[in-house]
Amino acid sequence: MKLRFLGTGDSAQVPVYNCDCLACTRAQQDPSWYRRPCSAVIECGDQRWLIDSGRMDLTELFPPGSLNGILQTHYHADHAQGLLHLRWGVNCRIPVYGPEDEKGFADLFKHSGILDFSATWSAFEQRQLGAMQVTAIPLQHSKPCLGYVFSHEGKHIAYLTDTVGLPPESLAYLQTVALDYCIVDCSHPPQDTPPRNHNDLNMALAIGQQLTVKHLVLTHISHKVDTWLMENPETLSDSILLAKDNGMIAV
Template identity: 35%
Template sequence: MEIKFLGTADSGGIPVHNCLCSICEDYRVKNRQNLATCAYIESDNKEIILLDAGVENISFIFGKKTIKAVMMTHFHPDHALGLLRLRYSKDSIDCYHPKDKNGFSDLFKHKKAIIYHENVPFEKIIINEIEFTPIPLKHSKNTTGYLIESKNKTIAYLTDCAGLYNSSIDFLKSKNIDECYIDAGLSPNLSKGNHLHFEEATKILDEIGAKKSFLIHTSHTILEHIKLNNIKLKYKYL
């Protein structure tokens, strides 16, 4: 099992429109871009399981591939935008999500091809022999990360969050995790917010103790702060 990212940035992406910072300019020179955080797993049978759907043209990216399910962390636009088009699919697609009365835009009102299932924290969801366990995260909208377990690998996908509840930390520490991806999107000039600062994320990753750990939900502001201050990170941003 391998998790692949379509993007690992915050909602602004990189480069940011009309921003002349060194990071955005470097991305333009190298013809690079980093889209909002969104990932996927391709099952053994070649079916796709999405982790969030923040990339607007997901329906184009996967063309004629079968999207078996979407595992939503929450319904902020930069994680749900792709559902607006994906709901016009000719296939029925299961979407698992944390409890949210409003969701995003009119997705719940005009479901079309999407079948919504409210997840239950710490209750496993099995898709194509892969187990997804929703993990409550602290954020401005009700949010769940996911522990993803296959026969050969265990992955923790923890975005977006300003912290983890004790029950979530204890659950993750009880697992032998191969890879952990955690939100570290808080701007360096802010003392608090709805995301983790990279120093806060590092402490949590140390506590979880995965074999490999990475920071996600990055921004041009964070990357330039690290660059200008010559900061050496224990865990790298993707």
């Protein structure tokens, strides 16, 4: 399995409009530090699936026939806005799997075009996508939200964003899996008060400590997290990775 990050930012992305903080200045000077809408592509055998669709250039990134489908974590704008354009394609059908959400995003469900939203996922449901098994993991967010565990030949990658901590049943399930990589939401630097809807760095690291995981990977990163890590460069151990746009992990 190979997973490539298409975007690793929060809803404001990096650089943030009109911001001159350390992280935004770095990204303006070095585009390799850009953080676009949080999303990824996972490949296994003949399968290639997009994880979230917040990028607005999906029709350029994925020519017809290059995707088997899309796995949505949820339907907030920064994770789904690219579907508004993609849906108006012709002469093809793209399955979009995600949580059951009556409201969805904008009018996507009413005017779905080439997108097929009919096969929603339930908590801990498992599906076989070619040689890859995928398990839906309930997350804690302000909209119905799922993470996913991707498994193939005894290797496992967890993708867990957007969330603030983990529901007890999801933590219990993940504790039964020896993860090669666990990709987690890290939207805030360490905070004295509990964050809402997204992990701060302390909560993200705590998730890793509660699981059996070789590498914890931080994503959904804000400019404030980037700035804090620039000011505290010795914080992350070698087993903790900071995701970057276009970066890849493989097992």
